[in-house]
Amino acid sequence: MSLAADELDETSPPAPRTSRPIAVADWRPIGVHDLEPAAWDALRSTGNVAVVAGPGAGKTEFLAQRAGYLLQTGICPWPQRILAISFKRDAAANLGRRVTARVPEHAHRFVSMTFDAFTKGLVDRFAAALPPDWRKSEGYDIRLVFEAEARRFLTEIAPSAPAALRWQVAALQPERFMADVVGGWDLPTTVPTDDPVDAATYAVRAWWRARYLRPGKAYVDFVMLNRLAELLVRAVPKLRRALRLTYPFVFVDEFQDTTSAQFSFLTSVFGDGPAVTAVGDSKQRIMGWAGALPKAVRRFTEAFHATSYPLAWNFRSSDALVQLQHVIASKLDAHTVPAISRATAEAGHDPAALWTFSSLDREAAFIADWIAQDIAASSRSPADFALLARQKIADFEPRFRDRLAAHGIRVRNDDAMVGKMRLQDLLKNETARLLLGLLRLAHQPRGLAAVWRDVSGTMARVYGAVGDDAAQRHVGENLTEMTTALRAWLKAHPPAVTSADYTVNCLLGLADAAALGRYLKSTTPGEDLETITDAFRARLATATATSADWTDALDGFEAADAIGLLTAHRSKGLEYHTVFFLGLDDQQWWAHHLDPAESTSTFFVGLSRAAQRLIFTTTTPHARTGRIADLFTMLDNAGVPEIDQG
Structure with missing residues (x-):
């Protein structure tokens, strides 16, 4: 397998035309007055760093400032990039937007995504390089695993387990099976044929045989994709080297929520290599039910020989x-x-x-x-x-x-279901923000600079224009044409007499639904365009039902106030x-x-x-x-x- 560092992305960013590095001694924070002393020390560190940031400490701002420091000083030189891994899509998007606002000239070299998106992307692009026993020519379907299914599986396999392991298999906790058992097992290079030595090994082997090694398409969830990605980088040293060359600096947000599988993957790919900055607070560990490791930040400090920097300032609370x-x-x-x-x-x-x-x-x-x-x-x-x-x-x-x-x-119930999504997730969703932003820009052509930047940035990512000045200008021209056409459409279609279906279909026609679908498939695994647009329709139908004009309808949709x-x-x-x-x-x-x-x-x-x-x-x-x-x-x-x- 031949693999160069620039093969990790579809296109390599162009060399900057200007941007002479700022001297380290001259660099100052961007958009904020100052940083606390511990934040300065963590920001300037060249090794692995564990930043313990409590509530109100400004951890997202710290990561954005560290990115600006590394990029503007040339410590992370072109064409190398910074990889930021978050656990939630909205957190990844928020950090990406923060860096874009701080250092727009370097934004294309800051890659912010979720753990699931990163591992799925590796499996999708380099699946052919998996060891032969683990290659699946038929591909896979993503099927999320809930506790009831894990319980049924353990109940079914317990009777056929070796007599010495039978009661232990039956005693495995179904609510922890995916996170702890499947997520805690490193896939061997070849599928094992020897007798399992314990109940967990027996159960996890049976799981992979039933779900992945089955005839036809494999069934996987994101824990399994993580394990395949970890095997991939372990089995293909060239891929591991390419990742390290491409991303000499790695940020991991909300580290207290790291699972066993994610910690294992991070160690395999970036241990003893790139400088990893982990930000977290064990006191805010609320994802234990989803497999978050106990004392994850401390484990990172020990495994990566990281220096710990506790941040003491609280910018939020009195x-x-x-x-x-x-x-x-x-x-x-x-x-x-x-x-x-x-x-x-x-x-x-x-x-x-x-x-x-x-x-x-x-x-x-x-x-x-x-x-x-x-x-x-x-x-x-x-x-x-x-x-x-x-x-x-x-x-x-x-x-x-x-x-x-x-x-x-x-009152806005952020926990309410809208279609198949929670309202909070819909309002933070990148695709939903794009559709709503198009409506906002068409209805109010002036005074929405932030919305324009958000929409044009999303469109640049959707159409692969990031880092290409000519392509980005074309995106801007397209956006102008789209909002002009949509403005005329909105004037002719008042919300009181226009169905949400009709409006969303119009939006998807302008924004190119096929391109959106491809973008989602490549960047946000498990996110389905139809699910998002159905939820958007449902919310828009509620907002337009009692609205006299589009201003009321869009304000009602967002319910920001x-x-x-x-x-x-x-x-x-x-x-x-x-x-x-x-x-x-x-x-x-x-x-x-x-x-x-x-x-x-x-x-x-x-x-x-x-x-x-x-x-x-x-x-x-x-x-x-x-x-x-x-x-x-x-x-x-x-x-x-x-x-x-x-």
Whole structure:
């Protein structure tokens, strides 16, 4: 197999015309005033780095600044690139946009994608180089594996296991099977034929035979694709060398959520090679149910001989809230370093409180009235407020929606299903943002520079124009023509009399649905254009049903000026002026006793979204003595006052 570094991408970026490197001593942060001392040390490091960044530390900004530093100083010289790996598509897109805004002249050399996209891309491009036993000429279908299927599989294979292993196979946990057993097994170069020595080995071999080595098309999920990619780079040294030459610097975001398979892959490809920067916070480890490794950041530090840099500044929360956060953080990590607030505290209100109510209706009515009064007395908007809960968000929506609607305030349930997608995922989806952006640009041709940059950047990626000045100019010309044509179409088709199907079909015709489909297939594994467009249609139909014009319809679609209603899990990475943490009771936190550490991490993530005010609520009289008594104890230790609101 012959493989050069530039074969990892369809096209190699052109050499820069100007861009003389900035001297290291002269480089300054871009778009921010300064970095804290530990961030400066981590940014300048040439080795492996573990950045421990708590809530509000600005980890995405740190990674963007480190990318700018490496690219602008020439430490990462052309044509080499930086690879940034995130766990969520929206996080990868957000980091990519941040780097583009900071160093647009080098943006084409910053590759930001998810773990799944990276490993799937390797398998798809270099599958022919897999060891012979693992090559599949018929290809594969992606089939996600849920706990029920893993349970059925283990039940079916247990009776045929060797007698000495039978009870051990039956005892394997189906909810952990994919993450721990399949994800923890490195594929051997040849399919083994010897007798398995333990239950896990027996089960994982049976799984690969049934799902992958079966006649015809293989069935795989992303854990299996990860394992195939790891085998690929291990079995093909030229590919491993090419990856290391192409990406001398690697960033991994949210490292506390790294799974066994992902850690193994990262070690195989980039161990003892490129400089890896891992950013994470063990106190925010809330993905243990999905296979996140315990103490992943510490394991990285040990395996990669990395230097650890804890960031102490908190740019989000006031000093009083940072002190409250430290009380909970200390329960998760007794050695955690107190953060230093860099946010200006507002006067005139208590930073934190626990409100108790006699009923759920009383809770919704009081909070709705309180928010309306606060908005009327300040310059704040509904988007500055969030209603968080541990789970069962749908139970809260009707009460709060009706009560807030009486004040002319909307609620956006980010956890709601729209087609086959969650609303939060749809609103952050790159394809959905492209379609909505086209509508925005057509309807309002001026004053939307950020939307234009976002849409044109997506189109450049879809049409393979990144790094090609002439192709990017052509994309810009096409975008102008598209929005001009769409503008005339919108004027002739008011939302009240135009179906969402008709509108979306028009958009797909202009944007080239075939090109979008190819782009999704190559960059976002498991993401289906039809699923996205169906969800977009459903949301647009709801938005246009009560809209007199396209301004109302597009604002209703996005609901940017609405109070967010979401789970603590979905709030990660977000921030609000005021957070209401609803439902501090056994019903919401029924599983707390099953995994107190991860449950407390979820509690920590939710409460650390607040910048200025944090209000916990409960309608359960005896919640203090129930399953979550320890959470109430933490609040008491933090000095959070309890107020009976009737």
